[in-house]
Amino acid sequence: MTTAYLEPGLAQRRSLLRSDITLAARVLPTHYPLETFIAVNPLAGLENLPFEQAVRRAGDLYGMRGTLTEQGFRDLYRAGRITDADLDRVLARRYPRLLAEPGLRFGDREVTPAELLRGDLLHGTGTPQPARRYRTSAERLAPEAARIIDAQAAKWCSAFFGSAGWAMPGRDRGFYPAWRGLAAADPTLSRRSRTGLRSVPERPEDAVLEALSDLKIGDDERAAYLQAHLTSLPGWAAHIQWCAGRGEGIDLVGYLAMRLTYEVVLLAGPKHGPVVEPQDERAPAARQRAIHLAGVWGVGEVADNDLTAAARVLAALPVGSREMVWQNAFEGHYRDGLLDALARTGEVLPSGTPHTQVVTCIDTRSEGLRRHLESLDGYETFGFAGFFAVAIRFTDLLGGASCDLCPVLIEPNHEIHEVPAAGAAGAAARRVSGVKGLAGAESAFHAAKDALAAPFTLAEAAGWAAAPLSAAKTLAPATSGRLRKRLRDLLAPQAPTELTVGALPLDQRALFAQVALTTMGLTRDFGRLVVLCGHGSTTENNPYQASLDCGACGGQAGGPNARTAAAILNQADVRDELRPLGIDIPDGTWFVAAQHDTATDRVTVLDHHLIPASHRDQVGRLQEAVASAGAALAAERSAQLPGAPRQMSPARAARHVAGRSLDWAQVYPEWGLAGNAAFLVGPRGMSQGINLQRRTFLHSYDADVDPDGSALETILTAPLVVAQWINCQYYFSAVAPEVFGAGTKTIHNVVGTAGVIAGHEGDLRLGLPWQSVAAGGRLIHEPMRLLAVVQAPLERIDMIVARNPILQRLFGNGWVSVAARGEPEQEWQRWTPSGWRSWAETTSTPEVLDKEEMVR
Secondary structure: OOOOOOOOOHHHHHHHHHHHHHHHHHHOOOOOOHHHOOOOOOOHHHOOOOHHHHHHHHHHHHOOOOOOOHHHHHHHHHOOOOOHHHHHHHHHHHOHHHHOOOOEEEOOEEEOHHHHHHHHHHHOOOOOOOOOOEOOHHHHHOHHHHHHHHHHHHHHHHHHHOOOOOOOOOHHHOHHHHHHHHHHHOOOOOHHHHHHHHHOOOOHHHHHHHHHHHOOOOHHHHHHHHHHHHOOOHHHHHHHHHHOOOOOOOOHHHHHHHHHHHHHHHHOOOOOOOOEOOOOOOOOOHHHHHHHHHHHHOOOOOOHHHHHHHHHHHHOOOHHHHHHHHHHHHHHHHHHHHHHHHHHHOOOOOOOOOOEEEEEOOOHHHHHHHHHHHOOOOEEEEEOOOOOOOOEEEEOOOOOOOEEEOOOOOOOOOEEEEEEOOOOHHHHHHHHHHHHHHHHHHHHHHHHHHOOOHHHHHHHHHHHHHHHHHHHHHHOHHHHHHHHHHHHHHHOOOOOEEEOHHHOOHHHHHHHHHHHHHHHOOOOOOOOEEEEEEEEOOOOOOOOHHHHOEHHHOOEOOHHHHHHHHHHHOOHHHHHHHHHHOOOOOOOOEEEEEEEEOOOOEEEEOOHHHOOHHHHHHHHHHHHHHHHHHHHHHHHHHOOOOOOOOOOOHHHHHHHHHHHHHOOOOOOOOOOOOOOOEEEEEOHHHOOOOOOOOOEEEEEOOHHHOOOOHHHHHHHHOHHHHHHHHHHHHHHHHHOHHHHOOOOHHHEEEEOOOEEEEOOOOOOOOOOOHHHOEEOOEEOOOOOOEEEEEEOOHHHHHHHHHOOHHHHHHHHOOOEEEEEEOOOOOOOEEOOOOOOEEOOOOOOOHHHHHHHHHHO
């Protein structure tokens, strides 16, 4: 390798290089560790672009498709999920002038421009296949060298992040120094390559600069070239970017230094070509498309001038844009149906004062529980982000590392600890001792498995017990699970505990309470019992378990947040602070914490020992009610679970889903948030009585108690944004599973806490496993962008959007669509960059067309 990079101003060149790497890395998604798996939009770095442009750009970078295939859309059309009317509405909004033109002669029939375009959508050919256009020199000139670079990068990243029995030598010094000290002795490389690796610069910046010089990459194309390397293995690059600045000893500079060094030594000499590949020009011309359509329709011979006129119409819709038209029509079919159903429902007033009010997370899985619970007399439900407005750093009774229980958009500034309740110190000590003993035994077992010779000894010593246990866990998971639970309860019995809520300043506790109650619209007419119900999920042998927990709680279960919020709202001094603010909680109202297990649909009431005697009978009836509602929901969900018996009674369904959650071989324990498509903000009366099929986030909101719009602003800039991340993660895991999904669970191998790889090598997988979005080859998640449905004054929404750039990007660039109305009797309006328009309007006026075309 040369030393041409050693020149005056090296410090400045290093600084500029780091800036270029930061710029190149903007297209990478964020990849959180498995233990706190948090949904992200993998194209978040492209949200400054209209959605259609962003997916095209992503296709150039990753070689991925941004929608379903045209054939997939045509199958949906044949199934009635997309209609001619849906297509015509999209075409009318996209090409209002063209569709206003008169019909034209096409062989032996008269056709309209809309019919021609629709015919091309239904029968057209030549859809271009996605391919990476931004490629490295190795990819273009020596594909085998590019394969080796990726394999080496994946190997060393796995070694650094993995938790094998043998740690990567030199790991404590950081990734780049450790790699630099080991790479030249790698026997998998040729002698010439190993020789080239012996003179790698000590600093990673210098290694990158030297390699770029050898590869003849100029400064003006440097960021694009680095981007090509980063997007080659986007999973590892994304996780390394997340680790940077967190004391993990690795960053993108060191990662790129490794990759580029391998590229230079494997190419063995300066080789340089264009960074950007030309686009595929194989799509058929408009005239060819017209001839093809004439043949499909069998219209006979088409005159030359008529063929020219038809080609002019078809040229307006490039072949590469057809899939996005289909996408808009697919989304429109669902959205129009949802808004029609909401318009017919109107405002449903509760009959009488409810005795029990249940506040669940806005999570789509809670919609079913709320619906079944509301079918019982005296129950009213609300939806609120599952951290219940208490952003806390929580440490449980066992101690150890704390965890942040709040959305990642928020930085917790209060520590909450779980401590023994009064008089329960002995019981708490027994539980801690028992849990640590069980955990120590399990850790020892796994450590023995990782050791070089210990598995043989382990098999001799424990095989007689492990084999029957393994068989029981496989053949009778429910029975095995019950036995293990009894063992845990025997060795580590539950102990009464409480949270250190009283340590928080009174003004902070009162603020938590005010924000939570105002934002959800529960400021009056309190029931005698108010249940704050968080959620989590119980599954076995599932690296992606955190993806089924509460996104609002940072990928953790929401029970501690519910307990914290309930404790605050039960305090007399907090209630005294709320009364002058117009929130008068009656003395007879008691707040109870609970947690919904979304894998089993069982709801557990927490902190029984804190419930006063005056409310215990009502809590007992609550437990019966949530058991009934949960069983009904389990029966509803089981109809979609692969392998579940059909037509089960609620009781049998409840047993079935409980068994699935304990089955360590079950790849479909639950569907999570698959199907999510809409985010409703408004009073429950807006949607009560409608079966929303667990596809909607439901956030309670009462515009009358929020005159300044602060509560609505919180909802739109926090929970809605998190919901959009979830929506995009499911969307891209479904349409681009090879790039932004995690592949099949059946071949996953866990790499430390970083993530999973498919098989024994390769990229760290992004997104969700295939079994989270599909059953076999059938998609369960229908990939649609999120629709926000808001009942609030339109000018209030405009004011909030105007002062929040994130909403301007999401709404203005088509990542989220917005439908709103001020009052229940008003028609739905569509938010556009040019102002509100009737949702039912199917044409664009010339003065707003140009602006709206940019969004589409």
